[in-house]
Amino acid sequence: MRVSRIVTVLFVIIMACVAVDPVGAQGEMPDAGVDAAMPVPTYPVGVFITQKLPIYKFTLDPSALKYEVQVFTKDTHMLVESIKGFNCTSYCLLKSTIPLKTFVRGKQKGYYTWRVRPKYASGWSSTWSAEVEFIVLSTGFTSYFDTLDSKWSTVRGTWTVNSLGYYKTLGELDHVSSAIEKHWLAGQGMVYEVRLKRKGEGGSPNILYFLGEPEYPDPYGEWNLGYRFEFDYGGWRLSRYDEVGSAGIANDHFIYPYSGWVKLTIWRWGSEISLWVNEDYIGTFTDSTYNIGYVGIGMVEVDPGDSPLLVDWAKVYYSANPPYAKY
Secondary structure (H helix, E strand, O other): OHHHHHHHHHHHHHHHHOEEOOOOOOOOOOOOOOOOOOOOEEEOOOEEEOOOOOEEEEOOOOOOOEEEEEEEEOOOOOEEEEEEEOOEOOOEEEEOOOOOOOOEOOOOOOEEEEEEEEEEOOEEOOOOOOOEEEEEOOOOEEEOOOOOOOOEEEEEOOOEEOOOOOEEEOOEEOEEEEEEEOEOEEOOOEEEEEEEEEOOOOOOOEEEEEEEEOOOOOOOOOOOEEEEEEEEOOEEEEEEEOOOOEEEEEEEEOOOOOOOOEEEEEEEEOOEEEEEEOOEEEEEEEOOOOOEEEEEEEEEEOOOOOOOEEEEEEEEEEOOOOOOOOO
């Protein structure tokens, strides 16, 4: 589909050339060496941001009495907002008053451009700055699955919400059944937690995907890009997937196997990936390949018996500190 192909292109190409704005960052002051004869956009420029009300920063034009910032949707170039005012010191800024939408899989929401022009004593300039791009990312979510959550969609298999309020799949024999949360998410500071339970097959894989993209899964249903935290009650494995295949990062067995409901936690900081099970520290591992993407939940049905995966809740939030002790 055209829209989904665009999403994949954004994931593979834009991720490589656009910076991810750290959690809470407000951007840098303009470079003092920039020619200020006309205002030049300095932030947000070619970045992913998490502010739905961005502060647009640009260089100072000493002759300007006022400025106008225009914000457009990237795909249709529809005017979203026109902001006029004067708020300058050594550089200038104007703040958005209309909340922007976040980037959602399969749609072109959350992708914007903006430009600025000055007003002089003689009136508004007919010349605008260059138009620059940015993308607004979600700051997280919480899904309790009391009802079917519209933020989640099926990648493969059949996923339902049962009468007890659990997200459920029976899986497919020797294939990956998975579901994806629709928001594109930044990796820096991400905490991804899921409470789940596997009935019947305690040794069969249960999977948390993060910073991934399943646009072109392999014949077994495996996501083609991103990280994979695989858990069963006896052990775990952390892997990275790309267009070539998979690469193992770390794995181990539990001295004391788990059972019943478990809470799996992932924390991404810089190039580090830290893992916990029921707040028990597993370890911290290094891989810097992916810094943005989607999260998902999956499982593999190894035996033909009835062994559903039940998910109580799932959430993503951001933290500059580990969610639990690292020892």
